[in-house]
Amino acid sequence: MSVIITKVFSFTKMLIVSIAYLKDLMIISLVVYSVFVFITHEERKVEDLSINVKRVMDKLKLSKEGQSIFLKNEVHLHKEREVVQRICSKNGKHTTLGCYFTNNKIHIYENDLKEFEGITTVTMAHELLHSVYHELSSEEKKNLKSEFHKMKINVTILNKLKLYRKDKFYKELYSILPTEQLALTPYLEKHYKKYFQDRKGIVRSHKLSKVTEEKLKQKISLLSNKIKMGKVHLSKIEKNQNILKKKIDTLKSNVSSAITLESVNVKVNKLIKDYNKNILEHKQIVENYNLQIKKRNEFVKKLNSIMSKLHGNRTTASTD
Structure with missing residues (x-):
């Protein structure tokens, strides 16, 4: 035992x-x-970054801490929006220009539109701030939430936030507010200063892209109005042509003597001259009208291409 x-x-x-x-x-x-x-x-150091990624980082004008957070993340730039959408759909996003994953990976759509290159910078700043927010303590998030309630947030941002679930409201607000609104409270300005040396420059890039988009829409609207006015003018010219033609035909059919014939010929010749002048004017108006349609269609095509690249398959206007 x-x-x-x-x-x-x-x-x-x-x-x-x-x-x-x-x-x-x-x-x-x-x-x-x-x-x-x-x-x-x-x-992972600055010199290890690809040329394109470094260019985007430089445009952000990050502070030392901001650069440290940037380098902590693995940034991927994609030339095709569909690729970004496919990747980001795994993160619960569907229509997007970029996304951040908590394993420190960021995917961004790098558009090839010169007028809208600032959007890539704004998107990168937005996703980088998701990385920052993920690392914040509960106390820091609580303080920020309290500060957000002191803010007068513009309507465009509030409408954008409606697209997100309630549990993602403050997370998205944390990224959207500093990249799309110039005026912040002193507390928030100081907070974001830790990451960006020129936060307002990022906001200006965002606004410039929006202004460019609106200018295109205004050009299309202006050309559309010109086309409508051209249609009215053409209608008047064509109506005048018909009246002149009827007058000429009436005069020719009422000839009864040589004296009358001579008198009629004078009137007919004058009417024919007016008629030919009318035809020439009509031709010029038609040419201008077709030119306006061509210009409008070019702008519509350009705008729709931009909207497709930046917002998905969304058509904002139709061609004539």
């Missing part, structure tokens, strides 16, 4: 030693893994 007890005791002791050893091994493994992650993170 004593032999059995001795064996059980020995086995138990060996088991305890083994568990302790495994525990130490797990701790060592975790330490090694943490060191590896730390070293890997530290290895």
